[in-house]
Amino acid sequence: MADADRLTFSLSTGGDVVIKFRPDLAPAHVERISTLVESGFYDGVTFHRVIPGFMAQGGDPTGTGTSGSDLPNLKAEFSDEPHTRGICSMARTANPDSANSQFFICLDDATFLDNQYTVWGEVESGMEHVDALPAGEPPREPGRIVKATVSRAS
DSSP states (O other), X not given: OOOOOEEEEEETXXXXXXXXXXXXXXXXXXXXXXXXXXXXXXXXXXXXXXXXXXXXXXXXXXXXXXXXXXXXXXXXXXXXXXXXXXXEEEOOOSSTTOBSSOEEEESSOOGGGTTTSOEEEEEEEOHHHHHTSOOBSSOSSXXXXXXXXXXXXX
């Protein structure tokens, strides 16, 4: 695969998480996240659901897990890519075509999610900062994305 664009989340837990986008798996979802990042949508957004041994979920501007962006929901782009530690995937309702802005990062293998959620990236570095996010649903003092940026592959 050609060099890919990258997403960096600077987290309140003290470091950067670098995520390699996977447009080969989910081009519409990668484009959506890039658009939201470039508009500043994710800056200051919390990780409202962090379950140790499972995943850390964020991307809701209200911090409640019930909201998303003003953009329309996306059609599912399911793939055979396994949900293993460091995989980034889209959160959704029971409707497979309801992904919008919420996402999760797998803290451990969660292959029971395979072919049911859209994988759009994988953590290349900084997983220790994801692991350090406060746990809870929601956490008492949730971790947050201080700044999100996209770097384009040359």
